[in-house]
Amino acid sequence: MPRLPALFLLPTVALYAAEPAPPVANNEQGIRVERVEIDGCRMVHPDRVEFLLAIRAGRRIGQRELLESIADDVKAIERLGPFSDIKAAQFPGTTPDSVVVRYSFRELPYVQEVKLSGVSFFQRDGTMKLLEIKKGGHLNSYQLEGDRRAIQRKLEDDGRRHAQVDAQVVESPPGSGFVTVTYAVDAGASIKVGGIEFIGLPDDLPRVLLREDRTLLNRISEAYQPELLPLDGSALIRRIQDLGWLDARLVESHVEVTDLVRPLDDRRRHGPNLAPDGERDDRVVIIYKLECGTRYTLGDVAFVGDTAGAATEAELLAAFNGLTEERGWPVLWRVLFATFVGAKLGDGHTMQTGDWFLAEELYGSEDPEGTVGAVERARRVVSNRGYARAELIPSRRLDLEKHIVHLTLQIRPGQVYTIGRVDIRGNDTTRDRIARRALSLHPGQQWNDDDLDESKRQLRRLGLFKESPGRPMRIVRQYPNDRPNEVDLVVELTEKETAQLNLGGGYSSASGLFLQFGFEEANFDPLALGWPPRGAGQQVGANLYLSKDRNAVSSSWTNPHLFDGPWSWTISGNLDNSKLQDWDERRISGGTSVGRNLFGNDVLLSGGYNFTSLGIRNIGDSAPDDAREDIYELHTVKGGVTYDRLDNRLYPTRGMLASGSLSYTGLMGGDARYMDWRLRYDRFLPLHRRLEGGSTVLRFSGSWRQIDSTDGNGVPFYARFMGGGSSPNHRGYDQNGEGPFGFNKKGNRSRLGGTRELLATGELIIPVQGTDDGIRLVLFSDTGWVWSANDAVHFNDLRVATGIGIRFPQQLPVALDFAWLVNRRDEDQPTQVHFSLGQIQF
Incomplete structure (x- = not known):
């Protein structure tokens, strides 16, 4: 307990009954208050207390009313705050019909x-x-x-x-x-959990699966909280039972106290014979003794109830087992499809008679993007045919001798519903039609749960709305009493910052510093009356790049849904003055392209035209021999296809993006004729989702680029390319530092430029702050090379770089990468540093 001086004892508020005054004259006018005394004020002025009182000097009042007013005054003083031991008393005045009222108290320090x-x-x-x-x-x-x-x-x-x-x-x-x-x-020593051990755990149950269970409150390397051990024991038993050991129980749990062996501790340096001796007692090992019994398998599955003709028992059982047409492929093909095409891994899960009885396979994952359970798969056979309130209620029957669980699923289909009203809420800036065109459910349409999921996915892909564990994107169902056959939908959205201001710079080991200014708006509306002009979902941007060797300005505008249809239209322009090559070039270009969205906006077919005026001058001594000063006119026709299944454009955590394009320069005339082929693939696999909403993601990326001459004169020197630079280039090299070199006729080492490039990247992205848009740690590996037209492609030529990087949040969007070239040549630099300041959103 705290040590207080006697002056500051525990404050108490006491109301003493006013001492009865000596008999006064009984007259109709009552008792006169001669004066009011305030005793005990130190820092608070007496006038402040007197202002609250109902008893005033000179007032005549009856004896009963006097006592009641004194009691009210004591309560008012108490409410004022900084007082204790409040007392009130009355004394005879100078005349028989008068009294003196005194309030005494102790003011708090x-x-x-x-x-x-x-x-x-x-x-x-x-x-x-x-x-x-x-x-x-x-x-x-x-x-x-x-x-x-x-x-x-x-x-x-x-x-x-x-x-x-x-x-x-x-x-x-x-x-x-x-x-x-x-x-x-x-504070004492910081006691943390040093380890978690299990006694009696089956051999086929991985211990790491339980140690890393997210429901545990006492986790390894975190603070030890003994009062939470019973909750952890219950969570472990539930987890083990969910894995099929239905008879599992916790016998006991106890804790062994030890201490952390520091890296410079003598016990660490002198070998394992010197074990922790309890000098600090700052680590504990939690030991759970378990009895798990035998693991249960799934037995017979039966469906009862009236499906109202919505589905047959064979259809329900096939969906429950995961053997529908798209899920009936061999396991290898399912895994390949999930990996390279972007379907959920959970879509390939099956649950059939004889399989282990797994709760996650039966009921699904808590993660909305995770496994779809067998019960839900079967329920959707009915609900996707309009039965919005369809229920499938499982009941278990245990065979304790054979350790088998037989399931009976009761079907309650309800009635068929159609979509009534669809209301959009929370889109204060974005127009309703932008959200509505992302929906797969529309008024008059029959209810379908798969369409509901697809609507949420398309809303996320717009990149205009926020979603977090605390405030997820929701589409709420409402069943109006006046329309018994309809279901209304309320789409609850929260808008996010869609404007990006790029004010910053960057640095690379060879190129030095540069400045970049830019603006992008992903929700632009040219017809908006207010400011900022937002709401139509169009994209507009402008960028300015300034450095010693390059000055560039560019702008673009895109309408992703022209006239609210499946067509998109883009217009762009660019002016670029560069000295990054062994010559000076001035590139003026402009173009337009049209795209067509297919298959729920997952596939984009595009085609366009681009005109470029390229001026070459001041050719240096290190330029390739075919470099010539001139002004070249280039007419390029291009086409491409993109398959996009990413869950988020800015911070993807799952899905894939694949694209292929072909550009033909010279088809409509000009000074050169060549074709440019490009293929790219990106795959994002979430490994772990944190409670804050962020995901640890494994990313694979690969690209191939090839340029071929179509007139037999070879690829022009200005069209050949070099690799290297910050992401998404090969980070083991500086900008334009990767590729074939040779000696020109002047005897100088020259960057010849390549016509084929291969780059493969692997990244492990870790959300340090727990959210996908916060600080992220990136561990990466880049493998690639650039070959000239005369070189054969050999995998021995590939150069590998590994490194570590960090990505800061939107408030300070800095990207910093450190790369080490593993199998470098003598002329290669062993390390590279890439720094850039990205885009600030508002």
Whole structure:
């Protein structure tokens, strides 16, 4: 308990019955209040107290009313706050019909300073926020004890199980009423969970699966909280039962205390014979003793109830088993399809008689993007035919001898529903039609759960709306009483920042510094009357790039759904002055393209035309021999196809993106004739989803580019390319540093440029802050090379770079990569640093 001077004992509020005054003259006018005395004020002015009182000097009042008013006054003084031991009394006045009323109390001390001792600088601010006693307030012993307990509770939650907190109050100078409050903290050792062990666990149940269970509250390397051990024991048993060991039970759990062996500890350096000796006792090993029994398998599955003709039992059983037409492929093909085409891995899951009885396979994953359970698959056979309220209720029958679970699923289809109203809410800026065209459910259409899921996916892909675990994107069903055969939909959205301001720069080992200014708006509306002009879902952007060797300006506009249809239209222009090559070039270009969306906007077919005026001058001594000064006119016709199954355009965590394009320069005349082939593939696989909503993602990317001459004169020198640079290029090289080199006729080493390029990238993206748009750590590996037209493609030529990078959030969108070239040549630099400042959203 805190040590308080005697002056500041626990405040109590006491109302003493007013002492009866001597008999006064009984007259019709009552008793006169001669004066009101206030006793006990130190920092609070007496006038402030007197202002609250109902009893006033000179007032005549009856004896009963006098007592009631005094009681009310005591309560008013109490409500004022900084007082304790409040008393009221009345005394005879100077005349027989008068009284003197006195209010006495003790004013609480004034807090002039609040201190913390034994707390580090980084913990001080967070601890001070817990305190109710503040500088400039009055000392209250209840709050003082509450603050002491709050600090101790916080330390215990952080693993400081032996923490001690003492609240000290010092009046300075004595008798002044001013006090300094000091919370003296002895944090003790930080006790964390060093390990989790199991006794009695079956051999075919991976221990790591239980140690890393997200439902555990005491996890390895986190603060040890013994009061939560019973909850962890229950969570473990539920997890084991969900994996098929239905008879599992927890025999006991206990804790063994040890201590962490530091890297420089003698016990660590001198070998395993010197084990932890309990010097610090700052680590615990939690041991769970289990009895799991025999694992259960799935037995017979039967369906009962009236499906109202919506489905046959054979259809329901096939869906339950995961053997519908698209899921009936061999396992290898299902895995390949899920990996390379982008379907959920859970779509290939099956549950048939004889399989292990797994809760996740039966009921599905809690993750909305995870496994679809067997029960839900069977239910959707009915619900996708209009039965919006269809239910499939499973009941289990256990065969305890054979360890088999027989399932009976009761069908309650309800009635057929059609879509009534569809209301969009939360789109304060975005027009309704932008969200409506992403929906697969429309008024008058029969209900379908798969269309509901597809609607959510298309809304996410727009990139205009937020989604987080706390506020997920929802499409709420409502069943109006006046329209019994219809279901209304309410689409609840939260708009996100769609404008991106690019103000920053970058650095690479060879190119040096550059500045970049740009603006992009993903929700542009040219017909908007207000500012900013947003709401139509169109995309507009402009960029300015300035550096010593390159100045460029570009702009573009895209309408992804022309006239709200499946067609898109893009117009772009570019002016680029560059000295990055061994010559100076001025490139002026403009073009347009038209696209057609297919298969629920997953596939985009596009075609377009681009005109380029390319001026070459100031050819250097290191240029290739075929370099010539001139102004070249290039007419390019291009076409391509893109298959996009990414879940988010800015921060994808699952899905894939594949594209292929062919550009033909010279088909409509010009100074050169060549074809440019490009293939690209990106795949995102979520490995782990955190409670905050962020996902640890494994990304695979591959690209191939090839240029071929169509007139027999070879690919022009200005069309050949070099690799290297910041992502998405090969990060093991600086910009234009990867590719074939040779010696020209002048005897100088020259960048010849290549006609074929292969690049493969693997990245592990870890959300450090727990969210996909926060700080992310990136571990990467780039493998690739650029070959000239005369070189054969050999995999021995591939160069591998590994490295680490960091991506900062939207508020400070910095990208920083450190790359190490593994199998470098003598002329290659061993390391590269790539830094860039990306886009700020608002």
